[in-house]
Amino acid sequence: MGSVGFKRKILEVKDLHVHFYTYAGVVKAISGVSFEIYEGETFCIVGETGCGKSVTSRAITKLIESPGKIVKGQVLFYRNNSPIDLLKLSEEKLREIRGKEIAYIFQDPTASLDPLYSVGYQIAETMVAHNTATWKEAFRKAIDILKSVLIPDPEKRVKNYPHELSGGMRQRVVIGISLSNKPKLLIADEPTTAVDVTIQAQLLDLLRKLREEERMTLLLITHNMGVVAEMCDRVAVMYAGKIVEIGTVHQIFKNPQHPYTKGLLRAVPNPLIRIEKLESIPGTVPNLIFPPPGCRFHPRCPYRFDPCDKKEPPLIEVEEGHKVACWLHVK
Amino acid sequence: MGSSIASKETYEKKILDRFSDKLVDSIANLIDKVKPGWSERNKSKIDEWKLMFYAFNRSPPGIIGAVLIISFILIGLFGPYVAPYSYREFLYIEYRDTYLVPPGSTVTITNKQGEIVKVFNFPLGTDKYGRDLLSLILYGARVSLIVSLIVILLGVPIGILLGLVAGYFGGKVDEVIMRITDIFLAFPALILAIAFASVLPERIRPIIIQSEVLKQIFSVIFAADVRDAANFAPILSVILAIILVWWPPYTRIIRGSVLSAKENLYVEAAKALGVSTWKILFKHILPNIISPVLVLITLDIGAVILMEAALSFLGLGAQDPMVDWGKIVYDGAQYFPDRWWLVIFPGLATFLAVLGWNLIGDTLRDVLDPRTRRSIEFKVKRRKTEEK
Numbered sequence: 001m002g003s004v005g006f007k008r009k010i011l012e013v014k015d016l017h018v019h020f021y022t023y024a025g026v027v028k029a030i031s032g033v034s035f036e037i038y039e040g041e042t043f044c045i046v047g048e049t050g051c052g053k054s055v056t057s058r059a060i061t062k063l064i065e066s067p068g069k070i071v072k073g074q075v076l077f078y079r080n081n082s083p084i085d086l087l088k089l090s091e092e093k094l095r096e097i098r099g100k101e102i103a104y105i106f107q108d109p110t111a112s113l114d115p116l117y118s119v120g121y122q123i124a125e126t127m128v129a130h131n132t133a134t135w136k137e138a139f140r141k142a143i144d145i146l147k148s149v150l151i152p153d154p155e156k157r158v159k160n161y162p163h164e165l166s167g168g169m170r171q172r173v174v175i176g177i178s179l180s181n182k183p184k185l186l187i188a189d190e191p192t193t194a195v196d197v198t199i200q201a202q203l204l205d206l207l208r209k210l211r212e213e214e215r216m217t218l219l220l221i222t223h224n225m226g227v228v229a230e231m232c233d234r235v236a237v238m239y240a241g242k243i244v245e246i247g248t249v250h251q252i253f254k255n256p257q258h259p260y261t262k263g264l265l266r267a268v269p270n271p272l273i274r275i276e277k278l279e280s281i282p283g284t285v286p287n288l289i290f291p292p293p294g295c296r297f298h299p300r301c302p303y304r305f306d307p308c309d310k311k312e313p314p315l316i317e318v319e320e321g322h323k324v325a326c327w328l329h330v331k
Numbered sequence: 332m333g334s335s336i337a338s339k340e341t342y343e344k345k346i347l348d349r350f351s352d353k354l355v356d357s358i359a360n361l362i363d364k365v366k367p368g369w370s371e372r373n374k375s376k377i378d379e380w381k382l383m384f385y386a387f388n389r390s391p392p393g394i395i396g397a398v399l400i401i402s403f404i405l406i407g408l409f410g411p412y413v414a415p416y417s418y419r420e421f422l423y424i425e426y427r428d429t430y431l432v433p434p435g436s437t438v439t440i441t442n443k444q445g446e447i448v449k450v451f452n453f454p455l456g457t458d459k460y461g462r463d464l465l466s467l468i469l470y471g472a473r474v475s476l477i478v479s480l481i482v483i484l485l486g487v488p489i490g491i492l493l494g495l496v497a498g499y500f501g502g503k504v505d506e507v508i509m510r511i512t513d514i515f516l517a518f519p520a521l522i523l524a525i526a527f528a529s530v531l532p533e534r535i536r537p538i539i540i541q542s543e544v545l546k547q548i549f550s551v552i553f554a555a556d557v558r559d560a561a562n563f564a565p566i567l568s569v570i571l572a573i574i575l576v577w578w579p580p581y582t583r584i585i586r587g588s589v590l591s592a593k594e595n596l597y598v599e600a601a602k603a604l605g606v607s608t609w610k611i612l613f614k615h616i617l618p619n620i621i622s623p624v625l626v627l628i629t630l631d632i633g634a635v636i637l638m639e640a641a642l643s644f645l646g647l648g649a650q651d652p653m654v655d656w657g658k659i660v661y662d663g664a665q666y667f668p669d670r671w672w673l674v675i676f677p678g679l680a681t682f683l684a685v686l687g688w689n690l691i692g693d694t695l696r697d698v699l700d701p702r703t704r705r706s707i708e709f710k711v712k713r714r715k716t717e718e719k
Contacts (some may be wrong), residue, residue: 063603066501097604106603111596116618118372126604126612159372177604 009078010185010217011060016073018052018059024100025289029055029068030241034315037185041210042218044228044249046264047238050285053221054107056238057187060219061086061098077102077185100130103178105188109171109195113162119146119173121156126180141180149176150206168199175206176227182214189221225268229253234321237261240296242284243315247322257324259301296329303328334518347394351384386698386707392692398688407476410469411554415452416462418470418654419556422451423461432457434464434672456672458662460652464672467654473554474648474655475684478570479635483628486574490581491624494523496584498589507584512579520576521641527575528647531568539563555653562650569648573638577631581624588620595619599662622699633685640681656681 014034020027030052037043045053058064060075076083077097086094098104106112113122123145124138133141139158144155149172156203162170178186188207192200204227211218220231228235228249235252237245237260243259256262263281283300286292292299298308307313307327316326359370359377368375387393416422422429426449428438432458440449455464497508515523539545539560546560553563592598593616596700601611640657642648644664649655655678663673 026443058603061603063599094606095607097605098603104600104603106596106600110598112600114597114601114615114619117614125601125606125610129604129606129610159375164375174600179599 007041008081009076010035010039011219012036012074012076012083013060014055014074014076016056016059016075017071018055019066019069019071020230021069021103022289023068026312027288028241028304029288030059031291033238033243035236035243035246037217037219040215041233042208042231044220044222044232044235045238046222046225046235046284046314048223050197050288051238052241053223053238054189057104057189057219057221059087060187061102061104062089062091062094063098063104074309079246080167083326095248096130098125099178099183100132100181101183102187103181103183104186105171105174105178105186105191107190107193109167109174110162112174113170118159118161123158123173123177123180126177132181134275142176145176145180146173148179149173150202151176167195168202171195171199171203172206174201175203175210179210179214182307183216185217185219186211187219187221190223192222192224192227207231219253225265237264237280241288242296242325244297244326245322245324246315247319251319251322253283255322257318257322258297258326259303259328260297295325336552348385351388352381355380355384361623383698383704386704387694389707392690392695393698394581394685396690396692396694399683400691403472403684403687404476406469407472410472414463414466414467417556418462419558419652420462421460421465421652422457424461426451426461429453429457429461431459431666431670431673432461433656433670434676455676456670458659458673459666464659464676467659468656468677470554471649471655471659471677472680472684474566474653475636475639475681477552478566478639478655479632480610481630481673482573482635486577487581487624487628487631490578491585493578493616494582494585495589495617498586499593499608499612499616505586508582512582515576515579518576521638523576524569524572524638524642525645525647527572527635528565528569528642531571532564534566534570535567536561536658539567552654565650566648566653566655569639569642572642573635577635580628584624584627585620586621588623589616592616592620593639599710623696626692626696626699629688629695633688633692636681636685636688 013036016030016033018030020029033042033052033056040185045056047053055068059070059073062070064070070087073087075086077086079101083301084098089097110124113119117125120139120142123142124133124135127133127138128135128139142158142323143154146157151157151169151172157169162173165173172193174193186207191207193201195203207218208231210216218231220227222228232249234248235246236243237252237258238258245256245261252261253265256265257317260281263279266279267281269278281300286299292309294307294309294311295301295304295313298304301308305327311327313325313327313330316322316329317323318329355377359373363370387397426438426440428440429451432438432453436453436456437452438451439447440451442448451463453463455468457463460468492506492593493512497505497512539549546557546563549555549563549567550557550560552695553566555563598611598615603613606615636656639648639655639659643655643657644661646661649658659677660674660681663670663677667674697707
């Protein structure tokens with residue numbers, strides 16, 4: 001996977017800052033996130049709950065609700081190699097891109113479907129909203145889409161309501177809805193969190209198969225290192241609203257450089273090795289209203305030394321395509 | 332429960348169930364004719380409707396309410412055409428004997444030679460102009476029906492729309508809409524309506540009088556004579572006044588529900604898929620929050636009838652010779668309690684119509700709330716399996 005050599009960018013996020021203005025204070029949910037995604041690859045963002053993974057994915061098409069606000073940054077979406085800044089587009093123009101060129105899959109399949117409409121209607125709605133089909137065609141196409149996401153008996157299932165389907169089927173319907181307009185970039189926000197392990201495997205297989213068939217680019221948000229290892233080409237590790245390490249899946253798993261990444265990997269249970277106690281990273285995610293000065297990980301870091309609590313570490317390249325933000329690697 | 336009683340009950344209600352089944356089927360067939368294949372696609376929806384009716388049929392207050400409002404609507408629609416006399420037949424002018432005749436009397440008119448010229452039957456008596464009270468109530472029903480329907484059809488959508496916009500867009504829009512709503516809510520509704528209803532007629536009257544088309548339209552709507560065109564203005568201004576005070580509670584309720592409904596992931600999913608804002612509002616948010624509003628509407632129709640009666644009791648609604656229920660009571664009040672029928676019968680009509688809507692509203696709440704409906708449906712389903 002991940003053909004090395006000539007790669008075309010499809011999405012580039014530059015210095016993104018998202019703040020939430022709450023009564024308790026300004027939550028700096030994302031401060032200075034930058035990454036790029038190349039055409040045809042699967043890019044993962046991993047991190048603990050509350051580190052800003054979902055916010056990053058939503059900020060890409062400006063889906064941040066009040067009191068949240070994108071304070072700074074650029075999101076460049078490449079169409080035939082010419083970039084457009086999504087954050088500068090009007091709401092109307094963005095609406096044309098959402099669901100047509102950039103589609104989302106959200107965490108909870110049960111909640112992502114409107115209980116009042118049949119699944120066929122909900123698949124068709126996306127196509128009609130983007131004028132890619134009339135209602136009649138869209139309903140016919142909905143059957144093909146259900147077939148492509150491996151739902152048995154699609155002719156019958158299109159008429160079903162969400163509550164008549166199982167969790168796994170619902171998530172497949174949700175995937176089907178996002179695929180209905182053949183998007184170039186699919187953003188999946190923890191697509192397998194709400195389903196059990198066997199269905200998780202099926203869904204991941206399905207996503208991989210569809211990605212190859214439709215030649216889509218996949219941005220996968222997850223907290224599950226197993227999913228990362230299985231699915232991704234390149235990984236960004238996020239901590240407290242910043243990217244701490246970014247690299248190919250091999251570099252991250254074989255040669256993790258940031259103490260946080262190392263901790264995360266140690267916290268994954270290995271079924272083959274019997275250990276008494278699973279290691280965890282001491283401490284908790286910092287309060288993002290008053291983030292710790294310097295490196296945000298330093299209060300929990302076993303290797304912290306002098307500059308850590310004073311200055312923010314820069315993101316520097318340690319090997320080709322492998323960047324890390326840690327003072328240990330600054331020479 | 333004794334077995335004999337139980338079997339008798341199921342037998343009686345089975346007829347109603349069959350009737351409602353037929354009703355649902357014929358509605359489905361009707362839609363099927365317009366959109367072929369509809370009933371095939373919406374089988375589960377049709378079954379759901381049938382179950383709702385089963386639950387409804389199991390509620391005696393609901394059935395009584397349904398009977399009351401169906402008769403209210405039928406009387407409102409056809410009453411003026413079957414009324415034995417017109418509301419403009421002032422028999423007292425010619426026949427002094429028809430003055431304030433008690434219910435159930437027959438007035439026989441003889442000429443000087445002692446021959447019987449005319450015989451009048453007044454099942455509910457007459458008023459001071461010698462008008463038949465039954466006919467007046469039938470004409471008054473039309474005004475009450477029209478006023479309540481127009482208020483609900485215009486006032487409620489305004490409230491819903493403002494609530495949707497305020498709740499969904501939030502921020503300054505929300506602030507502006509809700510503060511205006513608060514201002515309206517801060518006034519006692521009846522006082523505000525009185526203020527509007529006493530100012531508006533002078534503005535509306537010239538518009539109606541100048542337009543021949545409007546005169547014709549309203550004379551059909553109110554089942555009134557075109558000669559009374561000038562009197563349409565006070566009724567219309569009562570309608571406007573009630574609409575003006577009626578929308579704020581709906582805005583409040585809808586806004587609150589939208590605030591919680593818009594947090595649903597399917598709303599966010601729809602947005603992420605590029606569905607337009609208005610489609611999200613009307614297709615994904617509104618249908619999910621509409622059932623409490625439907626219940627409120629049925630309860631409110633009764634309240635509107637009362638409000639209209641109250642306003643015309645204060646002399647703001649229909650003006651002589653036009654009538655509505657509040658006006659008949661108002662005119663009759665000066666003869667109460669000696670000529671009791673002038674107050675009791677229109678009062679009873681108002682009472683029954685309002686009671687009907689309230690009973691329906693109460694039952695609809697049970698039927699539309701899935702939690703209470705399930706338990707009723709469960710009984711029906713068990714009965715169905717026992718039959719097999």
